[in-house]
Amino acid sequence: MKDMRYIRAASVTEITDNLKKYGDKAKILAGGQSLVTLLKQRLVSPNVLIDISRVADLNFIRKTKKTLKIGALTTHRQIETDPFIREHLPILADMEKQLASVQIRNLGTLGGNLCHADPAGDLAPPLIALGAKLKLISATGARTVLAENFFKDFFETAIRPDEVLAEIHVPLLPYFGNAVYIKHSTRGVDTTIIGVAAFISKDIDTCREVRLCVGGVGSVPIRAKNAEAAIRGKAVSKKIMAEAGKKAREEISPVSDLQGSAEYKKELIEVFIQRALKAASKGGRKGA
Numbered sequence: 001m002k003d004m005r006y007i008r009a010a011s012v013t014e015i016t017d018n019l020k021k022y023g024d025k026a027k028i029l030a031g032g033q034s035l036v037t038l039l040k041q042r043l044v045s046p047n048v049l050i051d052i053s054r055v056a057d058l059n060f061i062r063k064t065k066k067t068l069k070i071g072a073l074t075t076h077r078q079i080e081t082d083p084f085i086r087e088h089l090p091i092l093a094d095m096e097k098q099l100a101s102v103q104i105r106n107l108g109t110l111g112g113n114l115c116h117a118d119p120a121g122d123l124a125p126p127l128i129a130l131g132a133k134l135k136l137i138s139a140t141g142a143r144t145v146l147a148e149n150f151f152k153d154f155f156e157t158a159i160r161p162d163e164v165l166a167e168i169h170v171p172l173l174p175y176f177g178n179a180v181y182i183k184h185s186t187r188g189v190d191t192t193i194i195g196v197a198a199f200i201s202k203d204i205d206t207c208r209e210v211r212l213c214v215g216g217v218g219s220v221p222i223r224a225k226n227a228e229a230a231i232r233g234k235a236v237s238k239k240i241m242a243e244a245g246k247k248a249r250e251e252i253s254p255v256s257d258l259q260g261s262a263e264y265k266k267e268l269i270e271v272f273i274q275r276a277l278k279a280a281s282k283g284g285r286k287g288a
């Protein structure tokens with residue numbers, strides 16, 4: 001590792017001031033679960049490391065009337081074990097249980113996970129299916145982007161070098177809404193081969209709104225919009241879910257990689273979209 005300046009920020013202002021000063025010569029350090037490996041492998045070599053792990057203002061889980069606000073430094077384990085999340089947004093707690101190991105969940109943060117933008121990351125698909133937004137702060141102000149628009153390419157996001165991801169805003173489930181995340185990997189702790197998140201809200205049996213997001217099959221998490229259109233406004237039946245699975249298979253062009261061939265992933269997309277829809281449409285969890 002080359003020599004670099006280490007700054008331990010004590011506040012959000014200190015983070016943004018340093019980002020303004022050093023720009024793309026600086027790198028934020030949160031839980032270090034991904035960044036330290038990249039540093040060791042010399043895949044990144046910043047001049048300045050801004051350690052944000054002690055900034056208490058970025059570690060919180062706060063409920064407002066219709067939204068759950070989560071600070072970017074909140075760890076995976078905090079989400080997994082939070083009683084409110086377990087009851088009212090169980091998709092997030094269930095997803096966390098399937099993410100890496102307890103050791104990594106104890107240190108890895110939500111902000112780090114999203115900004116690392118691993119295409120196989122488990123957090124992004126549920127957030128996109130739930131319609132979450134991300135609040136980015138710089139020395140000159142704040143802006144909010146839809147989680148869906150945050151991911152640009154393999155390990156690339158919409159965040160600017162002078163910005164820190166500060167908060168994640170997750171809409172609470174509507175009264176007759178439900179959301180699930182299911183993933184497939186060789187073993188529990190292995191890289192996600194496919195992860196599908198499904199959000200659905202219904203009027204009795206008719207689908208009022210649906211969002212489907214598939215991770216692990218492309219450079220970024222992908223909304224299956226043709227599959228959603230196949231279900232929206234219709235009675236949710238086995239036939240309609242099979243139709244949605246086929247649409248998703250047609251509309252998504254997976255990449256072949258170490259996890260499997262594109263053709264194998266197409267098969268997985270069709271099957272997992274149906275499974276996620278089946279599981280999501282069973283519920284009608286009570287909103288908060």
Ligand SMILES: Cc1cc2nc3c(=O)[nH]c(=O)nc-3n(C[C@H](O)[C@H](O)[C@H](O)COP(=O)(O)OP(=O)(O)OC[C@H]3O[C@@H](n4cnc5c(N)ncnc54)[C@H](O)[C@@H]3O)c2cc1C
Nearest residue numbers: 028030031032033034035100108109111112113121122165
């Ligand atoms: C062995 C192993 C297995 C894993 N398995 C999985 C898995 O199955 N599924 C999964 O989803 N993840 C997995 N991860 C990733 C892990 O869950 C963490 O989410 C991830 O490492 C990033 O979190 P961190 O806080 O450690 O970020 P860091 O490593 O500190 O930072 C990661 C990147 O994000 C940037 N960054 C961090 N916080 C911010 C911020 N607030 N604003 C702007 N930029 C920021 C950093 O500059 C860096 O570029 C795994 C990691 C390891 C080491």
